[in-house]
Amino acid sequence: MSTRKSSFFNMVSTLVLVTGGAALALGFVYQWTKEPIAQAKIEKQMRAIRSVTGEYTNDPLSEAYQVARDKGEGQRFRHKEPTNEEQAKGEKKSEEVLTFYPAKLTNDQQITAISAYSDNGYSGRIELMVGIDENGAVRNIEVVSHLETPGLGSKIKDQDFIEQFIGKTADDFDMRVTNDGGEVDGISGATISSRAFCEAVQQALDAFNETKDEKRNNLSGNLN
Numbered sequence: 033m034s035t036r037k038s039s040f041f042n043m044v045s046t047l048v049l050v051t052g053g054a055a056l057a058l059g060f061v062y063q064w065t066k067e068p069i070a071q072a073k074i075e076k077q078m079r080a081i082r083s084v085t086g087e088y089t090n091d092p093l094s095e096a097y098q099v100a101r102d103k104g105e106g107q108r109f110r111h112k113e114p115t116n117e118e119q120a121k122g123e124k125k126s127e128e129v130l131t132f133y134p135a136k137l138t139n140d141q142q143i144t145a146i147s148a149y150s151d152n153g154y155s156g157r158i159e160l161m162v163g164i165d166e167n168g169a170v171r172n173i174e175v176v177s178h179l180e181t182p183g184l185g186s187k188i189k190d191q192d193f194i195e196q197f198i199g200k201t202a203d204d205f206d207m208r209v210t211n212d213g214g215e216v217d218g219i220s221g222a223t224i225s226s227r228a229f230c231e232a233v234q235q236a237l238d239a240f241n242e243t244k245d246e247k248r249n250n251l252s253g254n255l256n
Contacts (some may be wrong), residue, residue, distance in 0.1 A: 086162025
């Protein structure tokens with residue numbers, strides 16, 4: 033009987049030591065990689081912003097602000113007030129939140145880079161950075177992330193497809209694929225991906241146009 037108790041104790045002790053050691057190792061790796069991962073994320077944002085705005089003279093990240101729209105029908109975009117982390121998590125379920133990065137160019141022109149998205153891609157969320165000038169025209173678009181099919185939906189990153197949107201505004205161009213009655217030539221065999229891309233661009237333009245006359249609140253302290 034004592035041998036059985038001893039064996040059980042040894043097994044439990046070994047299991048505790050192994051799991052405890054693994055937890056400590058994971059905690060160390062997390063702390064060691066957290067800062068480089070955060071820095072890489074910032075650098076990725078900056079590259080995406082620069083790709084749709086050109087060279088700027090300010091710091092768009094520090095001047096960033098957010099706008100939101102309730103997912104209910106007929107709700108307009110509005111400036112989003114700062115919230116704590118717990119509130120923000122709850123709001124994500126009922127709000128569409130976009131981040132605006134104002135970029136000031138050397139010629140005193142301002143281009144706004146907007147982080148927009150659509151959850152209706154063939155394989156899930158498509159995230160874009162959309163550059164919009166002061167007249168509400170698309171300057172450039174960068175695909176930040178997607179999970180679309182290689183060789184089909186992945187062609188949303190091709191410049192030939194993106195070029196259709198450059199210089200267009202929401203007033204002079206129907207940002208829907210031709211299959212839906214719009215003016216965008218969708219990617220052959222990837223209508224769903226094309227449609228989601230259009231949806232994200234339209235979302236950015238709607239947010240820009242509906243908030244351009246409102247006061248820009250600087251919410252940079254809540255975005256990093």
